[in-house]
Amino acid sequence: MVKLNISVLGIGYVGLCTAVGFASRGYNVIASTHDAEKAAKINKGVPPFHEPNLQNLLKEAIDSGNLTCLVDETEKAVLQTDLTFSAVGTPSRTDGSIDLHFIETSSHDMGKALRQKSAYHVVVIKSTVVPGTTQDLVKPILERESKKKCGTDFGLCMNPEFLRQGSAFEDTIHTDRIVIGEHDKKSGDKLENLYKDFYGKDTPPTIRTTLATAELIKYASNAMLATKISFINTIANICEKIQGADVKDVATAMGLDKRIGTLFLDAGLGYGGSCFPKDVKALIASSKAFDYTPELLESVENVNHTQPLKAVQLCKQQLGNLEGKKIAILGLAFKPDTDDMREARVIPIINQLLKEGAHVTAYDPVAIPTAKTIFNTKIQYASSALDCIKNADCCIIVTEWPEFQKLSPEDFAKNMKQPILIDGRRIYNPQTYSKKLKFTAIGLGK
Numbered sequence: 001m002v003k004l005n006i007s008v009l010g011i012g013y014v015g016l017c018t019a020v021g022f023a024s025r026g027y028n029v030i031a032s033t034h035d036a037e038k039a040a041k042i043n044k045g046v047p048p049f050h051e052p053n054l055q056n057l058l059k060e061a062i063d064s065g066n067l068t069c070l071v072d073e074t075e076k077a078v079l080q081t082d083l084t085f086s087a088v089g090t091p092s093r094t095d096g097s098i099d100l101h102f103i104e105t106s107s108h109d110m111g112k113a114l115r116q117k118s119a120y121h122v123v124v125i126k127s128t129v130v131p132g133t134t135q136d137l138v139k140p141i142l143e144r145e146s147k148k149k150c151g152t153d154f155g156l157c158m159n160p161e162f163l164r165q166g167s168a169f170e171d172t173i174h175t176d177r178i179v180i181g182e183h184d185k186k187s188g189d190k191l192e193n194l195y196k197d198f199y200g201k202d203t204p205p206t207i208r209t210t211l212a213t214a215e216l217i218k219y220a221s222n223a224m225l226a227t228k229i230s231f232i233n234t235i236a237n238i239c240e241k242i243q244g245a246d247v248k249d250v251a252t253a254m255g256l257d258k259r260i261g262t263l264f265l266d267a268g269l270g271y272g273g274s275c276f277p278k279d280v281k282a283l284i285a286s287s288k289a290f291d292y293t294p295e296l297l298e299s300v301e302n303v304n305h306t307q308p309l310k311a312v313q314l315c316k317q318q319l320g321n322l323e324g325k326k327i328a329i330l331g332l333a334f335k336p337d338t339d340d341m342r343e344a345r346v347i348p349i350i351n352q353l354l355k356e357g358a359h360v361t362a363y364d365p366v367a368i369p370t371a372k373t374i375f376n377t378k379i380q381y382a383s384s385a386l387d388c389i390k391n392a393d394c395c396i397i398v399t400e401w402p403e404f405q406k407l408s409p410e411d412f413a414k415n416m417k418q419p420i421l422i423d424g425r426r427i428y429n430p431q432t433y434s435k436k437l438k439f440t441a442i443g444l445g446k
C-alpha cells in the first residue's frame with residue numbers, strides 16, 4: 001500500500017506527537033504552525049516542551065527528512081499531502097465556553113488550499129471540539145472557501161485524541177482505542193485504512209461513528225476522569241473530619257471492586273492541565289447552550305475549584321497567621337513529567353499564600369522556566385528540593401514528582417525551621433513521616 005502523505009496543523013503536544021509518530025513509521029509529514037520560534041526548534045530536532053522519549057524520535061524524524069515544520073504555510077502543507085490532521089489549540093474563554101478561533105482560522109486556510117487542489121483530500125479534526133463543531137462550523141467554512149462539496153470532493157472526519165502529557169508519545173504509538181467520527185463512509189474508510197497501515201496487527205479497537213458522537217466521546221471520557229478525581233477528593237474531605245480515617249485505604253479497597261477500578265482515585269489537590277479543567281467547563285457551557293444544566297459536572301468543577309485551597313487551610317491550621325512565614329512549595333507542573341503549568345493547582349495555592357503575606361520558595365525539576373512566566377519575581381525559585389525546604393516554616397507537596405518521594409523525614413527535620421509537612425498528593429507514609437514531623441495530608445483523619 002502506498003503511504004499517504006500527511007500534514008499536521010498545530011504542533012503542540014497532540015500535533016507534534018502525531019507528526020513524529022507518523023514520521024517515525026516512514027510517512028512523509030509536513031507540519032505547519034504560526035509560531036516561528038517553535039518551528040525553528042522542531043526543525044533542529046528539539047521539542048519545544050518537556051515530554052519524555054520525544055527528543056530522540058523527533059531528531060530522527062527531522063534528520064531522516066520525514067518531518068518538516070513550516071511557518072504559517074497551511075496551504076502548502078495541504079497541497080503537498082493527502083490528509084491533514086488539525087490539532088490546533090481550543091482554549092477556554094473567560095466564561096468557560098470553548099474558544100474556536102484557531103479552529104475557524106485553520107479551517108479557512110485548509111478550505112483555501114482545497115480550492116486549488118484537484119485530488120481528493122481528507123481533513124481530520126483532532127482538536128477537542130464541542131459537539132456540532134465539525135459539522136456546523138468546520139464543514140461550512142471548508143465548503144465555502146474551497147467551493148467544493150464535502151463527501152464528494154473532499155473528506156471530513158473527527159478523530160479525538162486521548163494522549164496524556166508525560167507519556168504523550170507512548171500513548172500515540174500504543175493507544176487503547178481509535179475513535180473515528182465520519183462525515184461519510186469514504187472519509188471514514190480513508191482514515192481507518194491509514195490507522196490500519198500505521199498500527200498493523202496491533203491496531204486497537206476502532207469505533208466508527210458520527211462526527212458529533214466522536215466529539216462527545218472525548219468530552220465524556222475527560223468528564224468521567226475528572227468526576228472520579230472530584231469524587232475521591234470529596235471522600236478525602238469527609239475522611240479529614242473523622243478520627244482515624246484515611247482516604248488512601250478507602251481508595252485502595254474501593255479500587256479492588258472491578259466495577260470501580262483503581263485508576264484516578266488518588267486524592268489530592270485536584271486536577272489541572274490543559275484538558276480536564278477546560279473540557280469540563282466547555283461541556284457545561286455547551287450543554288447549557290442546549291438548555292440543559294449538567295449539575296453533576298458543575299459539582300465536579302466546584303470541588304476542583306476549592307480543593308487546592310485545602311493546602312493553604314492545612315498550612316494555617318499549623319502556623320496560624322502566614323504573614324512573613326516561609327513556605328516551601330515542592331512541585332509546580334500540573335503533573336510529573338511535564339513542564340506544563342496550564343491550570344496547575346499550584347497557581348491558586350501560591351496566589352493565596354502571597355495574599356496571606358507568606359514568602360514562597362518553589363522547586364520543580366523542569367517547570368521553573370514556565371513558573372517564571374507566571375510568578376516572575378513574586379516568589380523565589382530553589383535549585384533543588386533540599387534547597388527549597390531550607391529554613392522553611394512549612395512545606396507543601398503539590399506535584400508528585402518521584403524525586404520528592406526520596407526525601408526522608410530526617411531531610412525535612414534537619415533542613416526546615418519548623419518541621420511542618422503537608423502532603424497534598426499522598427506520596428508519604430503517614431506512620432513514618434509523622435514520627436519526626438508535624439505531618440498532615442489530604443484525606444487523613446484527625
Ligand SMILES: NC(=O)c1ccc[n+]([C@@H]2O[C@H](COP(=O)([O-])OP(=O)(O)OC[C@H]3O[C@@H](n4cnc5c(N)ncnc54)[C@H](O)[C@@H]3O)[C@@H](O)[C@H]2O)c1
Pocket residue numbers: 009010011012013014015032033034035038074087088089090102105106109126127128129161162163164165274275
Ligand atoms: N495536551 C493534551 O494532553 C491533549 C490531549 C488530548 C487532546 N488535546 C486537545 O488537542 C488540541 C491541541 O492540544 P495541545 O495541548 O496539543 O495544544 P497546544 O496549545 O499545546 O498547541 C496548539 C498549537 O496550535 C497552534 N495553532 C493555532 N492555530 C493554528 C493554525 N491556524 N495553524 C497552525 N498552528 C496553529 C498554536 O500556536 C499552538 O502551538 C486541543 O484541542 C486539546 O484540547 C490535548
